[in-house]
Amino acid sequence: MQNSVKNIFPNFSNELVSTIEENGSQQNFEAGTILMRTGQYIKNTVLILKGKIKIYREGEDGGEFLMYYLQPGQACAISMICTAKSEKSQIMAKVVEDVTVMMIPLQLMDKWMMEHRSWYEFVIETYRSRFEEVLEVVDNIAFRSMDERLEFYLKRHSDACGCSEVKLSHQEIATELNTSREVVSRLLKKMEQRGLVKLNRNQIELLNTNFTN
Template structure:
């Protein structure tokens, strides 16, 4: 287990990894599982070792707005923030690819921040990375037309999976961009006409 953690989190010191092994619990989640819900108290910091997790912000009307992915080697910054203030979660997280997570008790957060430089730097890097991603999302919403937002959305998914074949329905995209399915279908058709992508029955193939 030590070598596995070191491979996925290469910046962690050996001392930190030893403490993680002594205090963690490893859990597996199938695709489609919800691992964090809006309004719940968070008891663990989540470190991703396998799979992909999609993080959403829920609206009052029940809509889901996509914020960012969590990949192997990353942690949930929002769980860390909520932990330090003992606040309820403001986001929802769903597994989109079978995942394995290391659940680290939040009670150790402050101790490790002071005791392990590598943990301190990892937490700061996590905050900064998520903050930059959220800023990109805000810029997309505030300063781009829907066609540009759609291209930005598809690029983020391509980068996250490292592939050009995206298993996304028109309705799923519409919900995550807070618009109608008809608008998304029309824009995707225009992108297909520009040879940017090819539409299939159950997936979207990016050509560029």
């Protein structure tokens, strides 16, 4: 079974995998689906088996701001920590590539934390790594200018997909960085002149992966 919990989460113990399969419900969602909105109550923890989910923050004026992506083998840190007293979500979660997820009722969290060592470790590690990721996001917006942030953004994307082509329109990039399309176009053009990228319709090819880092 390609997308089994056992394969995607190899560190989970066998009992844990069984428990998950007994208590969780596997579901599919199409790209574009919004799985969670700011202010909604969280009732489930989500384990990603397939596809990609975007976690972002929404401003009052409707602006977006990308926090990070969730991919197979990962889980939504926010949803994991909201313990028994199902808290309100502080973020938006949108499916960007058709996903298969395992939904697990929040009530089971505390119980599993005590009973399953591998679950405990997974939760702690998830939280730690997301915290770090968010700190890095803060760094980027606090200390860097838009051109650096754009480079960083492209690099993250190409790292994630493992290829050097980023298939996004300027508008999409602008939205995730909470800036305007014109700014992105301008900066990309400058990067092209510096020989860092090659621009095509709906696609940006990174020529020199080791720029800012």
